Amino acid sequence: MAANLIRYDFCDALIGTQTQADFAALRPALEAAWREVKETDLRRLHGKEPTPSDKQPLDAAFFELPEKLLHAYQANRDSSELGRILATAKRLQEEVDRVVVLGIGGSYMGARAL
Known part of the structure; x- marks a missing residue:
């Protein structure tokens, strides 16, 4: 890299x-x-x-996450986690005009709990 x-x-x-x-x-x-x-x-x-x-x-898994997500996306776009995220984002972009993310600043735990 x-x-x-x-x-x-x-x-x-x-x-x-x-x-x-x-x-x-x-x-x-x-x-x-x-x-x-x-x-x-x-x-x-x-x-x-x-x-x-x-x-x-x-x-520490966050450290390798971007590369892992990109490799999976390149191997199989539609079924990869990133592919599903992008498909959901595209669908929501057409349906939603506001998003609220709950968290404590720098933590994913609030969003994970939802």
Whole structure:
């Protein structure tokens, strides 16, 4: 997979005294978190090493989800999860003019509960 497929442009998103340098200073911590998921949590997810109690329940499947969904979609568009989501979205686009998603900000648990 090619590097830098997604780029975040936070132009006009800074609040108050935050600067681009403030965000750049976060880079080492963000890269360390990324490496932890990529190099450690995925091994745990696939049962290659035990998951410590402070990491349970391990919810690292999100990391591989985009690639997994795209591969399934390429293999069989109509019956894949992404294909069904797109078909439902198309149908709802014609029928619905407003959508409310319940959640606690950053969590899928509200929508999952519905």
